[in-house]
Amino acid sequence: MDTPLIRIRDLCKAYTRGDQSIPVLAGITFDIAAGEFLALIGPSGSGKSTLLNLIAGIDTADSGQILVGDTDIVTLSEGELADWRSGHVGFIFQFYNLIPVLTALENVELPLLLTSLTRHERREHAAHALDAVGLSDRLDHRPNQLSGGQQQRVAIARAIVADPDIIVADEPTGDLDRVSAQDILHLMDRLNTELGKTIIMVTHDQRAADAAHRVRSLDKGVLHVSD
Amino acid sequence: MPVPLSYSYRNLLTRRMTTVLTAGGMSLVVFVFAATLMLAEGLRQTLVSTGLPTNAVILRKGSESEVQSGIERSQASVMTTRPEIAVAPDGTAMAAREVVVLIGLPRASTGKISNAVIRGTDLKSLALRPQVRMARGREPRRGSTEVMVGKNVAKGFTGTQIGDRLRFGKREWEVVGVFDAGNTGFSSEIWADGDQVMRSFGRDAYSIVVAGLRDYGAYEAFRAGIEGDPRLTAETFRETRYYEKQSEMMAKFLRVLGVSLTIIFSLGAMIGAMITMYSAVANRVPEIGTMRALGFGRSSILAAFLAESVFLSLLGGAMGLGAAAVLNFFTFSTTNFQTFSELAFKFALTGDIILLSLGFSVFMGVLGGLPPALRASRLKIVEALREA
Ligand SMILES: Nc1ncnc2c1ncn2[C@@H]1O[C@H](COP(=O)(O)OP(=O)(O)OP(=O)(O)O)[C@@H](O)[C@H]1O
Ligand SMILES: [Mg+2]
Numbered sequence: 001m002d003t004p005l006i007r008i009r010d011l012c013k014a015y016t017r018g019d020q021s022i023p024v025l026a027g028i029t030f031d032i033a034a035g036e037f038l039a040l041i042g043p044s045g046s047g048k049s050t051l052l053n054l055i056a057g058i059d060t061a062d063s064g065q066i067l068v069g070d071t072d073i074v075t076l077s078e079g080e081l082a083d084w085r086s087g088h089v090g091f092i093f094q095f096y097n098l099i100p101v102l103t104a105l106e107n108v109e110l111p112l113l114l115t116s117l118t119r120h121e122r123r124e125h126a127a128h129a130l131d132a133v134g135l136s137d138r139l140d141h142r143p144n145q146l147s148g149g150q151q152q153r154v155a156i157a158r159a160i161v162a163d164p165d166i167i168v169a170d171e172p173t174g175d176l177d178r179v180s181a182q183d184i185l186h187l188m189d190r191l192n193t194e195l196g197k198t199i200i201m202v203t204h205d206q207r208a209a210d211a212a213h214r215v216r217s218l219d220k221g222v223l224h225v226s227d
Numbered sequence: 228m229p230v231p232l233s234y235s236y237r238n239l240l241t242r243r244m245t246t247v248l249t250a251g252g253m254s255l256v257v258f259v260f261a262a263t264l265m266l267a268e269g270l271r272q273t274l275v276s277t278g279l280p281t282n283a284v285i286l287r288k289g290s291e292s293e294v295q296s297g298i299e300r301s302q303a304s305v306m307t308t309r310p311e312i313a314v315a316p317d318g319t320a321m322a323a324r325e326v327v328v329l330i331g332l333p334r335a336s337t338g339k340i341s342n343a344v345i346r347g348t349d350l351k352s353l354a355l356r357p358q359v360r361m362a363r364g365r366e367p368r369r370g371s372t373e374v375m376v377g378k379n380v381a382k383g384f385t386g387t388q389i390g391d392r393l394r395f396g397k398r399e400w401e402v403v404g405v406f407d408a409g410n411t412g413f414s415s416e417i418w419a420d421g422d423q424v425m426r427s428f429g430r431d432a433y434s435i436v437v438a439g440l441r442d443y444g445a446y447e448a449f450r451a452g453i454e455g456d457p458r459l460t461a462e463t464f465r466e467t468r469y470y471e472k473q474s475e476m477m478a479k480f481l482r483v484l485g486v487s488l489t490i491i492f493s494l495g496a497m498i499g500a501m502i503t504m505y506s507a508v509a510n511r512v513p514e515i516g517t518m519r520a521l522g523f524g525r526s527s528i529l530a531a532f533l534a535e536s537v538f539l540s541l542l543g544g545a546m547g548l549g550a551a552a553v554l555n556f557f558t559f560s561t562t563n564f565q566t567f568s569e570l571a572f573k574f575a576l577t578g579d580i581i582l583l584s585l586g587f588s589v590f591m592g593v594l595g596g597l598p599p600a601l602r603a604s605r606l607k608i609v610e611a612l613r614e615a
Contacts, residue, residue, distance in 0.1 A: 091521065114523065
């Protein structure tokens with residue numbers, strides 16, 4: 001087994017409804033190796049998205065550790081987390097989440113605005129990323145001029161443009177037809193095998209889970225290894 | 228690096244109708260704001276250009292205006308013999324003793340009686356006012372009961388055309404000429420022979436003495452000489468300053484009125500902008516969550532939405548200023564509260580007024596846009612993303 005990139009220890013998260021505390025993650029512990037392509041499955045409401053958001057650094061845990069390399073991201077401040085995300089995490093969402101008023105190229109360029117690259121370098125990197133997802137002929141299209149599958153490919157280009165080591169995807173095929181979904185899964189597989197990205201994907205889709213190299217299932221806040 | 232500005236203005240372009248309506252509301256406010264400042268400025272410019280910087284005006288000490296002032300004949304001769312006064316080609320001093328009285332005349336538009344200034348002039352009165360030119364007819368003969376009227380009088384009052392006879396001071400006066408003094412207060416006056424005016428109104432004192440000085444720098448010595456002379460109870464002004472002072476009360480009144488009106492209106496416009504921006508934020512919650520997830524900070528989001536609101540208000544400001552600029556082509560007539568006479572002047576748009584109006588627009592944009600922008604910046608990433 002490779003050295004773990006992400007080590008999760010005793011991770012707890014609960015929501016309070018009224019004066020009642022509803023635990024969602026009840027002490028999760030597991031490792032994710034560098035270069036792993038992991039699928040998180042489980043029934044609705046089991047806490048998959050919650051876990052993914054915590055690993056991606058956009059939500060805060062109640063207790064426990066999430067060690068990425070040597071950094072425990074649970075202890076980072078909001079600003080430090082934002083910087084950490086822009087350097088380490090690429091996001092793929094179920095509904096693509098592109099900015100409607102920006103072109104494909106500008107959407108992909110967006111994460112690079114947080115780097116020290118020049119405008120010219122940013123454009124070049126963004127065009128290159130769009131080329132990698134097969135959309136070099138759609139640079140100036142707005143999201144509403146693209147199909148769902150194409151939008152998700154733009155989103156993937158955006159996720160990889162800043163060269164993060166981790167890619168998180170919450171139901172990346174959830175809004176796509178079968179052919180487009182297959183297309184996206186194939187692309188994600190290439191990100192994993194060719195670019196060596198560590199991918200964590202939440203999914204309901206058996207086909208998507210099959211595409212992953214390892215599957216873990218969550219049930220009522222407890223993690224099970226399925227393979 | 229902040230969220231690009233194109234994000235902010237493109238969102239305005241996307242919802243064109245809302246943008247135009249909201250900016251339209253703000254443009255009305257900026258229009259009123261700019262228009263009143265232009266009015267005050269136009270008034271000031273008119274009165275300032277009425278005077279000449281090398282001319283000095285002497286009034287009785289403490290009098291607010293020419294109409295209230297009185298200078299005895301003996302005092303006047305002391306004043307007109309000062310060495311700082313330029314010498315005319317005919318060898319006499321370049322100075323004029325003038326008497327100013329108000330009469331009531333019916334306005335051409337409404338038929339209502341308004342005040343008009345009669346200036347009883349001296350031999351050098353015209354020479355001291357090079358901006359006064361004959362437009363039609365001829366100058367009144369000296370020692371006669373002929374008058375010439377300023378172009379605004381000819382336009383604004385009935386019975387003031389060449390050949391018409393005016394009744395004032397218990398006598399009849401024949402209009403023999405119309406003069407044009409440009410955009411100055413003189414254009415709103417009636418000029419007649421000084422001695423005749425004094426006799427008709429039973430006046431024994433002049434109102435003012437106007438002196439053409441040798442040069443601009445001679446003024447200080449002239450003032451010191453007049454105001455230091457124990458025989459005189461007089462006050463001197465540079466002519467430009469004298470007329471500017473006349474505009475101050477009215478200009479201030481206009482500014483205070485305009486600014487207080489627009490502050491009240493601007494509340495409405497700011498609430499409009501606020502509602503627009505609140506709905507913009509509400510419609511873009513997932514977008515905001517996405518940008519935050521990508522690593523943009525709260526301040527970047529705040530700045531992006533504030534910029535959008537400021538663009539919106541600047542658009543409104545530009546529209547309002549554009550409409551106000553059209554007023555430049557209109558002449559406006561009002562009562563000069565200092566002399567209670569009719570005064571015609573133009574709206575004047577200056578660089579300062581443009582800057583002030585745009586500054587005021589930005590102010591409305593920032594104030595109206597701040598609460599929605601704060602809301603946008605305070606969203607929690609996970610909750611914002613869940614609204615997708
Ligand atoms: N903001 C919140 N307040 C209260 N409860 C919440 C909140 N967010 C999530 N939960 C609860 O936490 C639990 C886990 O939610 P989560 O979104 O992680 O589930 P999931 O496994 O991703 O489900 P799905 O497959 O439907 O997306 C659910 O029971 C949900 O109701
Ligand atoms: Mg989920």
